[in-house]
Amino acid sequence: MSVTAPAGFEAAGVAVGLKSSGKPDVAVVVNRGPLKVGAAVFTSNRAKANPILWSEQAIADGVVEAIVLNSGGANCFTGSFGFQTTHQTAEKTAELLGAGAGDVLVCSTGLIGTGDEVFRAKVLHGVEEGIAALSGDGGEAASLAIMTTDSRPKRVVHSEDGWTIGGMAKGAGMLAPGLATMLVVLTTDAVLDSAEADAALRHATRVSFDRLDSDGCMSTNDQVSLLVSGASGIRPQAEAFREALAAVCFDLAEQLQSDAEGASHDIRIEVTHAASEDEAVDVGRSVARNNLFKAAIFGNDPNWGRVLAAIGTTTARFDPYDVDVWMNGVRVCTAGGPDRPREDVDLTPRATDLVIDLKAGDATAVILTNDLTHEYVHENSAYSS
Amino acid sequence: MSVTAPAGFEAAGVAVGLKSSGKPDVAVVVNRGPLKVGAAVFTSNRAKANPILWSEQAIADGVVEAIVLNSGGANCFTGSFGFQTTHQTAEKTAELLGAGAGDVLVCSTGLIGTGDEVFRAKVLHGVEEGIAALSGDGGEAASLAIMTTDSRPKRVVHSEDGWTIGGMAKGAGMLAPGLATMLVVLTTDAVLDSAEADAALRHATRVSFDRLDSDGCMSTNDQVSLLVSGASGIRPQAEAFREALAAVCFDLAEQLQSDAEGASHDIRIEVTHAASEDEAVDVGRSVARNNLFKAAIFGNDPNWGRVLAAIGTTTARFDPYDVDVWMNGVRVCTAGGPDRPREDVDLTPRATDLVIDLKAGDATAVILTNDLTHEYVHENSAYSS
Structure with missing residues (x-):
């Protein structure tokens, strides 16, 4: 179930030809809950992909309604054309959901330098297909669509006192601190405001993904996002949520470690x-x-x-x-x-x-x-x- | 010829069983010139082998009469017994040469943790054998005795305006800055005082060995030593000597690079x-x-x-x-x-x-x-x- 395990979320994973294998390559996660709270942390690499540059702006107000992720192309070092592609991805998503483009996060992963007109057309098509396929049990499909060289999807679900955290991750190399290099989406139906979400996420990544150092190489496209729907109606104790989120992130970090490219230990x-x-x-x-x-x-x-x-x-x-x-x-x-x-x-x-x-x-x-x-x-x- | 190319030096390389292959494993280089000037730079790793701890003290007065190098054991993390081994190596050398122990540098290379009684006995035996074998054309034998996983010896000779610089190096991995990880002995018959020798050596290593970074791993046993015999009687221009020494070091650095373990580029x-x-x-x-x-x-x-x-x-x-x-x-x-x-x-x-x-x-x-x-x-x- 991953990201759709908590109440208030829909997700989808679709294939639009970004991967030459024909496997799913665009994932959409939408927050349908009463709250539209979000938080995110990004790669500390100064060479940032266009989706990072976009999402850093979009997260500033702590409001997130949806996140779109594609594999099959990093859209990094693709210039202003690449940034426009990300912008159009958010706008198209917002238009179809009746949301604001500034409330849509975007993530991309794949080869640096990939982000031409063909890439753009496929991603935008993926947004349409993904939103049409949204469902309350789409978390599994979404977790498959973000895979690159991963040999298996990474998913986690944690429930406690009436609220739930779900998560998915991709990454199988280029794993280094600040963050570990990967894309992660976390969802929860707990009731949190944006400051609480941000604080809990920063603590969790500091003691999990930031301490996963598979090969010392830091990516240009890292992003860990937390979407809060509040659909459980339950406000957890701050410490309990903080520790649960940290445990969920450490679980995903260990899944990333155990699937690191070529590793035998x-x-x-x-x-x-x-x-x-x-x-x-x-x-x-x-x-x-x-x-x-x-x-x-x-x-x-x-x-x-x-x-x-x-x-x-x-x-x-x-x-x-x-x-x-x-x-x-x-x-x-x-x-x-x-x-x-x-x-x-x-x-x-x-x-x-x-x-x-x-x-x-x-x-x-x-x-x-x-x-x-x-x-x-x-x-x-x-x-x- | 390497270290015996400049006038005023003798060297030897002998086999005493430190290497299981039976190949030469102890080298001695002796300064017979009118000057006994020396300079040295050391690994910046805080985990320093015993020969480094010894040589850092011995070089303090800028006087060096001989240097003893062994392969087949790093004598690192071997405790006070290991330090005594290095001390005895210097004392035995000094005794046989009629010099002071404080004017003898020591270098070791090989597996960390190797430095037991058998090691000590072989090294001391190597000092005796090496000094008995000293000759004015022993530079080649010495360069062979310091090899570890090197596929070939590294040697260089540079002559200019009546003075000469010679050098030998070993190293085929664990090459990283501050210094590149290796042992290097440089000799010259130019006339220099110890401050000039030190300044020229620091400049040369900064733009050569310090910029060789084969695999990012820094050793515990690095040492680059310069021995000055003054036997040519010629005092070079400071800038000319500085540049010549830098060129000699860069040449050796390139030889180390081209012999780095397993490299194909x-x-x-x-x-x-x-x-x-x-x-x-x-x-x-x-x-x-x-x-x-x-x-x-x-x-x-x-x-x-x-x-x-x-x-x-x-x-x-x-x-x-x-x-x-x-x-x-x-x-x-x-x-x-x-x-x-x-x-x-x-x-x-x-x-x-x-x-x-x-x-x-x-x-x-x-x-x-x-x-x-x-x-x-x-x-x-x-x-x-």
Whole structure:
């Protein structure tokens, strides 16, 4: 069900030929509830796609009535023609729904530089087809239409005390912080105002998508949107909603991690006893971005020296000669020297658990990443994306 | 000839069993000239190997009489025992040469965590053997003894106006700035004082090894040392020596690049019209560290969208929608949009030329990197290093 699980939402996914495979490529999600509240966070990449430039303006007033997403073309670095395409997408959607264009968010994903007249015509056609196909159980179809190199759709539903959160995500690579690189739509029938929605979304993405760092590469088209229908009539406790939304986002982040292009290990890096949470994140990220470490994990090699070499490049406060490192429960390094033998570590499972104890404070952070594999190189060298 | 090309130097390379292959693994270079001037720069990684901790102290007075280098073990994260090993290495060398231990630099390379009693015994034996084998044409043997996964030795000689610079380097991966990760020994018979040697070396490494970024991974054992014998009796013009040393270092950097583990393309990234040289370096480095771009080059795919997505993550001053990108002489992107068709770009040659025109100022920088290949993943997953 994903985005149509909460009351007050309709969605659709249709195929209009943007994907050469003929698979669904345009998704529409419409808020039919009494509230039209929305919030969104965007890629921090300065090279932003046209839909990002549009949606940043559209979200400013905290009102969202619909969101249109297409795969099969990023509409990034396509100039003013590309921006007009996004604008026309919002206008066409608004016209058919009887809404204002400024209340329509737009997302695109696919190859950068794709956004010509053929692209525009197909997207606009997709809007017509999508709106005609809207239904209260269209969440599944929508989640299929946003897939690119994903091997499976990513969906989540969470219910609590009479209100529900639903979500869908796409992304299978180019996953890096600020945000992880992907499109996500979250819906809820809880009653929230736009400031509450914005605060909850920023907290949730900070501790989930922002800590997913599959390959260190940040996309130009990231967008995580939250649509609030209020159709349950229930106003949740702020803390309960905040934590539920964070859990939903972490669930989607793990789904993205486990489907990352070519990966053979899902690596959970837990940095403990850091002097601050930001420093814990920095330390975890330095390991997540170290190609030598990631290649070693692919080779089932518990190479803790590469962990220490990676964290030594950060400015976080800790003594590099007093760090403990665990791999899959085995302490391979203690106080800056070898501990248990490498042979004790079994890295054959896909789930890989790395713990780095900095002995410098009380803060902790978890970063999710993947290994560096032949398949990653193959998929990212053989296909343009 | 490498390090023994300038007058006043002797060198040797011997095999003492540190490498399981039985190949040479200990090198000694001795300054026999009237001057005993030295300078060195070290990895900026906070996780420093014991030889780095030793050599940082030894170089403080600007006097160097000899340098001992071993492959087959990094002596990093081996605790106080490892530091004593380095100390004993310097003392044994000094004793045999009739010098002071504080005038002996030490370098090690190999697997982190390797530095036990067997390692110590072999290294000390290597010092004895090496000093017994010293000769005025031992530069070639020395350059062979510092190799690890290198497929070939890296050597350079430059002569000018009666003085000569020689050099040798090892490194075939884990090449990243601050320094590129490798061991380098440079020698000269020019007459320089220690301040001049230090200034020239810092300039040379800044524009050469610091701009070689093969895989973004910084080692724990980097060291670039310059030994000055003064045996030519000639004092070069400061600017001439500075430029010659920079050219020698750039030559070695290119040799390291062309032998980087598993690479199939040597990528030269030239960033032009940046607002400052530092920003040009930042922009070039963001591309050199982008796995998606590097995988695309391996696949001979002129994917300029990945270049723009990479540089958009920097804080350098430029307009992301007014950037031009050339690949191998073809302008594939202009003013933030597509230009010449991708098919016009021939990426089959190993030498790959990327130019990024930021249109933001007058500064330029060149960064050297490699593509991300199946062989890179294979070599770094199948073998511990």
